[in-house]
Amino acid sequence: MSPQTEVVDLLVIGGGIAGGSCALRAADCGLDVLTVVKSANPRNTATEWAQGGIVAEGDEDPPELLVEDILEAGDHIGWPKAAEQLAALGPDLVMELLVKRLGVPFDREPNGEMARTVEAAHSRSRILHVGDTTGYAIQEKLTQALEAHERIQVVSAHMAVDLITRSHHDPDPSRAYAPDRVLGAYVLDERTGEVKTVLARCTVLATGGLGHIFLHTTNPPSATGDGMAMAFRAGLPIRNLEYVQFHPSAFFSAQGDRFLMSEAIRGEGAWLLNSRGERFMERYAPERLELAPRDELARAIHEEMAATGHPCVYLDLANHHRDGLDIAERFPQISAFLESRNLDLASDPIPVVPAAHYACGGVLVDLDGKVPDVRGLYAVGEVSCTGLHGANRLASTSLLEGLVWGWKAGAACLDDVTAGGASDLDPVYARIPPWDSAGCEDEVDPVLFQQDWNSIRSTMWNYAGIVRTRRRLKRACDDLGYLGHRIERFYRSTRLSRELLELRNGIVTARSVAEAARRNPVSRGCHYLRD
Amino acid sequence: MSIPPTLDKVVQRFAQAPKDIRVQALLQYARKVPPLPPHLAEDRSSLEQVHECQTPFFLATSVDDDGSVHLFFDAPVESPTVRGFAGILYEGLEGATAEEVLAVPNDFYSPMGLGEVVSPLRLRGMGAILARLKRQVSEATGAS
Numbered sequence: 001m002s003p004q005t006e007v008v009d010l011l012v013i014g015g016g017i018a019g020g021s022c023a024l025r026a027a028d029c030g031l032d033v034l035t036v037v038k039s040a041n042p043r044n045t046a047t048e049w050a051q052g053g054i055v056a057e058g059d060e061d062p063p064e065l066l067v068e069d070i071l072e073a074g075d076h077i078g079w080p081k082a083a084e085q086l087a088a089l090g091p092d093l094v095m096e097l098l099v100k101r102l103g104v105p106f107d108r109e110p111n112g113e114m115a116r117t118v119e120a121a122h123s124r125s126r127i128l129h130v131g132d133t134t135g136y137a138i139q140e141k142l143t144q145a146l147e148a149h150e151r152i153q154v155v156s157a158h159m160a161v162d163l164i165t166r167s168h169h170d171p172d173p174s175r176a177y178a179p180d181r182v183l184g185a186y187v188l189d190e191r192t193g194e195v196k197t198v199l200a201r202c203t204v205l206a207t208g209g210l211g212h213i214f215l216h217t218t219n220p221p222s223a224t225g226d227g228m229a230m231a232f233r234a235g236l237p238i239r240n241l242e243y244v245q246f247h248p249s250a251f252f253s254a255q256g257d258r259f260l261m262s263e264a265i266r267g268e269g270a271w272l273l274n275s276r277g278e279r280f281m282e283r284y285a286p287e288r289l290e291l292a293p294r295d296e297l298a299r300a301i302h303e304e305m306a307a308t309g310h311p312c313v314y315l316d317l318a319n320h321h322r323d324g325l326d327i328a329e330r331f332p333q334i335s336a337f338l339e340s341r342n343l344d345l346a347s348d349p350i351p352v353v354p355a356a357h358y359a360c361g362g363v364l365v366d367l368d369g370k371v372p373d374v375r376g377l378y379a380v381g382e383v384s385c386t387g388l389h390g391a392n393r394l395a396s397t398s399l400l401e402g403l404v405w406g407w408k409a410g411a412a413c414l415d416d417v418t419a420g421g422a423s424d425l426d427p428v429y430a431r432i433p434p435w436d437s438a439g440c441e442d443e444v445d446p447v448l449f450q451q452d453w454n455s456i457r458s459t460m461w462n463y464a465g466i467v468r469t470r471r472r473l474k475r476a477c478d479d480l481g482y483l484g485h486r487i488e489r490f491y492r493s494t495r496l497s498r499e500l501l502e503l504r505n506g507i508v509t510a511r512s513v514a515e516a517a518r519r520n521p522v523s524r525g526c527h528y529l530r531d
Numbered sequence: 532m533s534i535p536p537t538l539d540k541v542v543q544r545f546a547q548a549p550k551d552i553r554v555q556a557l558l559q560y561a562r563k564v565p566p567l568p569p570h571l572a573e574d575r576s577s578l579e580q581v582h583e584c585q586t587p588f589f590l591a592t593s594v595d596d597d598g599s600v601h602l603f604f605d606a607p608v609e610s611p612t613v614r615g616f617a618g619i620l621y622e623g624l625e626g627a628t629a630e631e632v633l634a635v636p637n638d639f640y641s642p643m644g645l646g647e648v649v650s651p652l653r654l655r656g657m658g659a660i661l662a663r664l665k666r667q668v669s670e671a672t673g674a675s
Contacts, residue, residue: 060551060648064558064611071609072585080609123612123650 004196004434008034009417011184011200013160013227016045017135018381018402019206020142021097022369025410027151031417034198035152036187038159038498039222043143046208046382047399049220050135051260054098054399056091058116058124063087065123070397073121074360074390075525082388085367085408090400093407094128102141106130119395120263120294127396132262132333135399159498160226161186161195161435163203163234163377169432182234182377183428186435190498195435201417201425202376204409205231205363206402209382210244213510214356215461218250218258224502225509227383231363232508236371239385240361241509242517242527245393246466248297250355251337252312259337261315261352265345266290268325270317272301273349275310295392295526298354302466305353314349354466358382358398360389360526361516369409376416378409391525442494449499452490455483456510464514469531473518480511532636538623545643554648560618561611564604571603578605579667583659585652586610588617590660592667598628600668612649616657620664629672633665 009031012019023033039045055066066087071078098104099114106128107115118125130137146154164183166175184200207227211219231238249266251259266272272290274280284300285292292300301313317327327346328335335345343350363371363379365386371377381402388401463476484507491504523529534542541560545553571578571591578589589605602625604617619640624632640657 060554062554062558065554068586068610068612071607075585076587076607080607083609121650123648123653 004194005199005432006034006196007199007429008032008184009201010034010204010413011036011198011202012204012206013185014045014204014206014208014381014383015042015143015146015154016047016206016208016381016402017138017142017399018384018406019204020047020146021403021406022204022206022378022380022410022413023146023152024097024149025407026413027149029411029414031151031414033149033152034200035146035154036158036160036198037154037156038190038226040157040190042146042154042156043139044220044222045139046220046223047135047142047402048139049218050138050399051132051262052119053117053127053129053134053396054094054138054403055122055126055396056094056114056116056128058126061124061126066126069121069123070388070394071390073392073394074388075392076390077524078390079387081367082386086388086397086400086404089404089408093403094400097403097407098138098141102138102145104130104138104141106134106137121394122396138399157190158196159188159190159501160207160230161188161496161501163230164197164199164432165234165374166428168234170428171431171433172428179375180373181375181425183425183432185230188496188498188501193496195437195496197432197434199429199432200376202378202413204369204413205377205379205383206381206406207383209359210506210509210513211356211359213456213460213506213513214244214465215457216250216252216258216353216355218247218260218355218357224506225359225512226502226505227379228359228362228512229505229508231371231379231383232512236374236377237364238362238512238516239364239387240389240391240516241359241513242520243360243389243391243525244356244465244513245358245360245526246295246298246354247357248294248301248354249315249352251341252351252353253341258355259334261350262331262334263294265315265317265331265334268317268330269321270315271320272297272352273314273316274304275308275313280304280313295528298466299528301352301354312351312353315352316349317345318347318349356465358393360391360393361385365405367408368412369405370412378413380405380409391527437496440493440495444494444497444500448490449503452483452487452503453506456480456506459483460510460513464510464517466528468517468527468529470518470529473514476514477511477518480507480514483507484511533634534636534639535624535627535631535634537627538620538635538639541619541623542639542643545645548644550644550647553644557615557619557645557648558611559615560622561608561614563618564606564614564621567603567605571605575605578603579663581656581660581663584613584656586613586656588613588656588660590617590664590667592664592671594629594668594671598630598672599626600629600632601625602664612653613656616660620660624664629668632668635661635665637661
């Protein structure tokens with residue numbers, strides 16, 4: 001084996017709550033874990049960006065009630081067993097791992113009890129939070145614990161290129177007759193440009209979501225659908241990708257920085273106005289107006305932007321709010337953010353757009369996070385499809401899903417490492433060729449990247465986003481198909497970089513979302529078909 | 532408008548129970564809904580969906596020659612509160628006369644304190660279930 005090859009028990013790709021809880025559990029079980037994170041700072045994950053909270057147990061809140069809320073939000077195509085597992089294991093795990101072990105400082109009542117809040121479509125007050133920066137607090141403690149664990153090595157600025165599988169990479173003819181197995185991944189060291197061969201007894205995809213394939217998203221820049229694309233290229237099962245959840249109101253600026261404008265602003269009486277100053281919700285939801293459900297709001301805003309040709313609508317709390325409201329006191333974080341953009345929630349209408357928020361689908365897994373029909377591979381968190389979310393996701397369940405499935409996968413993979421003749425893999429490992437970068441010498445032209453990303457994002461936004469039609473989806477599939485062909489050629493001749501890999505993953509995932517939407521003729525949950 | 536004694540007993544049981552018992556009681560009623568009889572399970576065309584419920588909830592009624600009403604419900608077991616409504620109506624109204632069913636006030640559940648244990652949206656579903664049930668009974672008796 002070349003010096004660029006290393007063999008580990010467990011390779012975890014991603015360091016958010018799902019990959020993190022998986023790595024911790026596996027290391028607790030005695031496995032040596034390598035966690036690779038593509039960002040330079042391993043804290044820069046989607047978990048870090050989560051504002052809301054994490055579901056725990058409310059008062060008089062038997063698990064059946066949470067299951068009912070989850071399945072109802074998912075329009076009853078979710079998997080009941082997944083919801084039952086989340087409700088059964090989740091609240092205890094939050095207490096044991098997040099509160100007791102990691103010491104996440106969740107907000108408390110004056111009497112010392114955990115403060116629990118209620119969110120849309122929850123029938124109980126059961127959400128724990130740390131102000132409106134819950135994810136940041138969790139990620140901070142989680143990364144500390146990962147870095148401190150003697151069996152875990154965290155390597156940042158390393159991005160997985162592709163999974164190594166027997167069917168693709170083992171030159172031995174017998175591979176065709178054995179069940180397929182994931183053997184690790186080729187991993188790019190972003191600082192040196194070298195590609196290492198990481199061979200692992202077991203591999204975990206924990207790469208997060210895909211928000212950046214859309215023009216507007218609430219996700220961090222790393223959410224380019226990497227895990228879905230790697231799974232697609234490896235021929236693994238992917239489900240429910242057409243169900244992409246959109247948040248109705250994110251702050252809009254030409255610079256592209258997005259910031260969630262909380263639902264509570266509308267709760268305090270703010271109006272939504274289009275660029276002509278019309279309160280357009282009067283036409284879409286005359287009764288509930290700005291308090292209509294999220295998906296209705298997102299669709300209405302999307303239609304208004306299309307009709308007016310203006311890149312955003314406006315959220316006006318300054319001129320429309322309940323009497324006696326002290327805006328700066330009620331919304332300190334948002335006010336501070338807007339101040340940094342020279343805007344004032346108390347005197348200016350705020351530009352907002354709907355934004356891609358969460359992928360309900362992904363790589364199909366079972367209750368342990370194990371990918372079916374292939375050995376040695378798990379997927380946890382947003383990259384996976386556990387069936388929990390069905391056609392739409394209940395608020396504040398994503399962190400908990402990552403925590404529960406990560407934790408379960410961390411123990412389940414022990415079997416893959418120790419049982420079933422894992423040491424028999426050594427001869428297979430010896431046959432895996434190192435990465436071949438011959439012919440990939442062209443330097444990167446940033447203009448090409450920018451233009452390709454613009455095409456992907458606007459195609460997805462307009463044709464495969466909030467409001468879909470058959471014609472739009474056909475057009476999206478055609479255009480993305482052509483672009484995919486161009487990008488793949490580009491990839492084969494250009495020097496590897498994180499930007500190149502993200503573009504290649506982005507186009508694959510965008511095509512998968514558009515194709516999934518085109519195949520599904522039933523308008524349901526966050527897959528909204530107008531015809 | 533009046534509530535038949537069997538249904539009133541259920542209403543009073545909830546009204547007097549502390550809040551945590553109410554949740555458990557509702558979940559227990561969810562278990563009391565009998566499965567659909569074979570003729571309805573095999574041919575679902577005579578089941579009416581209650582569209583006001585976000586959960587797929589279906590009901591059917593039949594009225595015997597002697598005027599007694601039979602109720603049939605179909606709701607997912609994973610939706611125990613909505614299914615609990617069905618259990619309450621089944622316990623309280625199965626076998627009642629058509630007149631008794633039609634006389635039940637639309638807001639009979641108000642004193643039960645369910646507003647503290649289920650969301651307003653689901654509570655409105657309960658009203659919608661009763662309304663559709665009464666309309667079916669009214670049509671069946673009007674036609675005979």
